Amino acid sequence: MGVEKLSVSLDKEVYDKVREAAAQCGLPLSTWLGRAAERAAELQRAESALHKQFSDHGEPSAEDRAWARDQLDAAGVGHAEPADSVSARREALQRLDRLALEDDT
Numbered sequence: 210m211g212v213e214k215l216s217v218s219l220d221k222e223v224y225d226k227v228r229e230a231a232a233q234c235g236l237p238l239s240t241w242l243g244r245a246a247e248r249a250a251e252l253q254r255a256e257s258a259l260h261k262q263f264s265d266h267g268e269p270s271a272e273d274r275a276w277a278r279d280q281l282d283a284a285g286v287g288h289a290e291p292a293d294s295v296s297a298r299r300e301a302l303q304r305l306d307r308l309a310l311e312d313d314t
Contacts, residue, residue, distance in 0.1 A: 217242075235303050240310070 219227065231241035269277070281287060290298075 234306060236306055236310075240306075 227242065227245075228238060231238045234241060236244075
């Protein structure tokens, strides 16, 4: 995988938050920023696809929206996650991140 270097400027408050988040994940700042940028780019692609879908086929009906909300609710999307589950999930992801970094070296 190729790597491109770049220089970015961040507000001090944003910089502090980013450094703290990377440290909490046990990741180098550049790795954390790269992953955040990739997630933002994927979200932008999804939003663009959604806008195209609406442009091509129109907005979903109220009935379709209600069905989608019911499906998401049944799947637990948007429900609060218990604190012990959050902690366990974060620890597991941090272990996986460290393993991935070890594989890259």
